[in-house]
Amino acid sequence: MEIFWFGVLAALLLGYFALEGFxxxxxxxxxxxxxxxxxxxxLVGAMAPFVLAGEVWLVAVAGVLFGAFPSLEGEVLSGLYPxxxxxxxxxxxxxxxxxxxxxxxxxxxxxxxxxxVCLGSTGLALTWGVILVALANGLSAPPLAGVAAGIxxxxxxxxxxxxxxxxxxxxxxxxxxxRRSGRALLLSACAAAAPAALALAAVGSGVVGYAAPPETLxxxxxxxxxxxxxxxxxQIWVWRTFRRGALPTFF
Amino acid sequence: xxxxxxARMQFAVTGGLHFLFVLLTLGLAPLVAIMxxxxxxxxxxxHERMTRFWGQIxxxxxxxxxxxxxxxxxxxxxxxxxxxxxxxxxxxxxLAIETxxxxxxxxxxxxxxxxxxxxxxxxxxxxxxxxxxxxxxASAFWIMVxxxxxxxxxxxxxxxxxxxxxxxxxLLTNPSLVFxxxxxxxxxxxxxGFVVMGASAYHLFRRTPEREFFTRSLRLGVWTSFIGSLFxxxxxxxxxxxxxxxxxxxxxxxxxxxxxxxMITIGQLGQFAVMFVLLPLLIKNWIARWRWxxxxxxxxxxxxxxxxxxxxxxxxxxxxxxxxxxxLSVADAMTPGLSKAAVTGSFAAFAGVLGLLALVDYLLxxxxxxxxxxxxxxxxxxxxxDPAPVPAHSL
Numbered sequence: 001m002e003i004f005w006f007g008v009l010a011a012l013l014l015g016y017f018a019l020e021g022f023x024x025x026x027x028x029x030x031x032x033x034x035x036x037x038x039x040x041x042x043l044v045g046a047m048a049p050f051v052l053a054g055e056v057w058l059v060a061v062a063g064v065l066f067g068a069f070p071s072l073e074g075e076v077l078s079g080l081y082p083x084x085x086x087x088x089x090x091x092x093x094x095x096x097x098x099x100x101x102x103x104x105x106x107x108x109x110x111x112x113x114x115x116x117v118c119l120g121s122t123g124l125a126l127t128w129g130v131i132l133v134a135l136a137n138g139l140s141a142p143p144l145a146g147v148a149a150g151i152x153x154x155x156x157x158x159x160x161x162x163x164x165x166x167x168x169x170x171x172x173x174x175x176x177x178x179r180r181s182g183r184a185l186l187l188s189a190c191a192a193a194a195p196a197a198l199a200l201a202a203v204g205s206g207v208v209g210y211a212a213p214p215e216t217l218x219x220x221x222x223x224x225x226x227x228x229x230x231x232x233x234x235q236i237w238v239w240r241t242f243r244r245g246a247l248p249t250f251f
Numbered sequence: 252x253x254x255x256x257x258a259r260m261q262f263a264v265t266g267g268l269h270f271l272f273v274l275l276t277l278g279l280a281p282l283v284a285i286m287x288x289x290x291x292x293x294x295x296x297x298h299e300r301m302t303r304f305w306g307q308i309x310x311x312x313x314x315x316x317x318x319x320x321x322x323x324x325x326x327x328x329x330x331x332x333x334x335x336x337x338x339x340x341x342x343x344x345x346l347a348i349e350t351x352x353x354x355x356x357x358x359x360x361x362x363x364x365x366x367x368x369x370x371x372x373x374x375x376x377x378x379x380x381x382x383x384x385x386x387x388x389a390s391a392f393w394i395m396v397x398x399x400x401x402x403x404x405x406x407x408x409x410x411x412x413x414x415x416x417x418x419x420x421x422l423l424t425n426p427s428l429v430f431x432x433x434x435x436x437x438x439x440x441x442x443x444g445f446v447v448m449g450a451s452a453y454h455l456f457r458r459t460p461e462r463e464f465f466t467r468s469l470r471l472g473v474w475t476s477f478i479g480s481l482f483x484x485x486x487x488x489x490x491x492x493x494x495x496x497x498x499x500x501x502x503x504x505x506x507x508x509x510x511x512x513x514m515i516t517i518g519q520l521g522q523f524a525v526m527f528v529l530l531p532l533l534i535k536n537w538i539a540r541w542r543w544x545x546x547x548x549x550x551x552x553x554x555x556x557x558x559x560x561x562x563x564x565x566x567x568x569x570x571x572x573x574x575x576x577x578x579l580s581v582a583d584a585m586t587p588g589l590s591k592a593a594v595t596g597s598f599a600a601f602a603g604v605l606g607l608l609a610l611v612d613y614l615l616x617x618x619x620x621x622x623x624x625x626x627x628x629x630x631x632x633x634x635x636x637d638p639a640p641v642p643a644h645s646l
Contacts, residue, residue: 038638039638042634042638045634048366049362049363049365049366050362051362052358052359052361052362052365053358053359053362055358056354056355056358056359059321059324059350059354059355059358060350060351060354060355062324062325062328062350063324063346063347063348063349063350063351063354064347064350064351065328066324066327066328066335066339066343066346066347067343067344067346067347067348067351068343068347070335070336070339070340070342070343071335071336071339073327073328073332073335073339073343074327074328074331074332074333074334074335074336074339074586075332076328077325077327077328077329077332078328078329078330078332078586078589081329081593081597082593082596084325084328084329085329085596085597085600085601088321088322088325088601089600089601089604091321092318092321092322092604092605092608093604095314095317095318096314096318096608096611099311099314100314100611100615102628103311103615103618103619103628104615104618168636169636169638172638173638174638212339212340212343212344213340213415213416215415215416215417216340216341216343216344216415216416219344219416219419220344220347220348223348223352224347224348224351224352227351227352227356230356231351231352231355231356231359234356234359234360234363235359237359237363238359238362238363241363241367241370241371242366242370244636245370245633245636246369246370246633246634246635246636247633247634247635247636248365248366248368248370248633249628249631249632249633249634250310250365250366250628250629250631
């Protein structure tokens with residue numbers, strides 16, 4: 001039972017890196033790939049329908065941590081205090097950029113929130129790098145290794161984001177006319193998830209010892225497991241609906 | 252202020268902001284779902300415009316619910332690791348179910364609904380907003396299960412200095428839950444009804460061309476407020492007996508006592524006003540025709556929100572000094588060794604960023620209301636995936 005819930009935790013974290021990594025990467029690259037407001041709108045329009053379904057994987061990571069590994073949750077989050085605060089602030093700033101950028105007109109308004117998307121995404125990627133090093137290293141990150149990991153995660157996310165854009169907007173000037181297949185997107189998703197996989201491998205069996213008692217885990221399983229097909233089905237529905245065709249304009 | 256006070260203040264500010272926004276989410280979601288259903292069933296363009304206009308208000312409001320909710324979720328681990336250490340084996344379960352089942356689906360279906368216009372078949376698109384509503388209410392249920400456990404730790408026993416789960420059913424039938432849940436859900440409907448009323452009154456008062464649109468909306472707002480206020484007040488009074496038996500003296504302090512008085516005043520007067528004044532004015536549409544009434548309807552929009560915050564203060568301040576009532580004090584629940592600098596810094600950052608974004612969000616809601624149903628971004632036609640031809644004189 002403990003091992004099962006560790007598997008769920010790992011799957012959700014890897015899923016977050018694979019499914020949210022391209023949104024964060026595109027956010028970092030927004031000023032580079034989107035030189036004009038029109039190009040930025042197209043890039044955001046391409047990723048917009050996937051953001052809500054992608055970021056929620058991290059919400060679920062925190063939920064599983066609290067439900068199945070409660071004492072670990074307190075130890076990890078408070079042990080990484082400034083990093084978690086930075087991560088949350090970056091996340092909120094990125095999301096605010098996406099939700100607000102089209103809610104009013106005016107060049108300055110649009111620029112401010114596009115900058116928020118880029119700033120927040122960059123903050124997310126760099127903070128994740130440091131957090132992963134800290135997780136693998138007993139909750140403390142040597143500054144140099146942390147910065148290096150932050151850059152690695154940011155680069156992996158950028159690669160994933162660029163591949164996503166070339167897959168969703170094949171031949172678009174924003175990606176210099178490149179086209180990428182679904183298989184390439186799958187590979188870049190693996191690259192985005194690789195840093196998290198390494199950290200999980202380093203932590204590994206240590207997590208299992210923090211699991212809640214069997215009574216709690218069984219109750220959780222009895223309620224969550226029957227819903228799993230719906231969770232997965234809804235995610236597949238999102239991808240099937242928005243992988244091709246015109247670009248939504250709400251974000 | 253010492254570290255505990257700062258950490259409490261941080262939780263109160265983010266929790267209070269979160270509550271203001273999710274309250275309206277809970278109230279508007281079913282209304283938007285009903286409008287969308289009527290449009291899908293009958294094809295009346297007015298119903299489509301209502302769905303998009305009120306849906307956009309709902310969605311703009313939703314954004315802040317997410318931002319504040321993220322901080323809420325992680326804050327337990329940041330500042331209150333003593334809670335997860337002592338009671339996490341019990342308290343964590345409903346929170347995990349809320350995130351993993353309810354919110355996970357809510358967020359996924361909300362994305363499908365927002366971006367699915369012109370893309371999903373009509374029936375499935377309507378199904379999305381109903382699923383969003385259903386999962387939002389499921390979220391409210393699990394959060395209230397968790398909160399009720401803090402009020403009255405049923406279903407758990409202490410073993411080796413920690414609480415362990417003995418009876419999950421007792422968590423779900425907690426006496427602190429059974430009346431409080433419908434109370435807070437009805438309060439959401441009331442808030443949603445007042446927002447719809449106030450925004451409609453604005454357009455009727457300004458004599459904008461959308462008379463039919465806002466007359467219908469106003470009537471819907473009155474009915475929603477009537478149902479919401481009736482059940483809010485009923486389930487409010489119903490809680491006194493429970494509180495007397497599980498948390499004696501809850502209202503003794505100055506803050507819970509004062510907040511209780513304020514809530515009951517607003518609740519009772521508001522409910523009477525809706526039932527005996529606004530509801531009869533639906534006859535012959537007097538409510539839409541009496542223009543002098545409309546500024547009043549705009550002014551009273553904040554009242555259900557003020558009452559909700561007051562009610563939340565009664566429930567949470569009245570629980571002090573306990574975090575888990577009778578078991579774990581707030582001071583003992585704080586993360587061991589939490590530094591004043593860390594809490595002060597995170598408090599300033601969260602309160603500053605969320606406060607600013609909340610202000611921007613309310614201004615955006617006001618702007619969307621003012622612009623009316625003629626200029627709604629939600630449900631606008633998609634743009635072709637092929638890039639527009641580059642203009643010759645591009646800068």
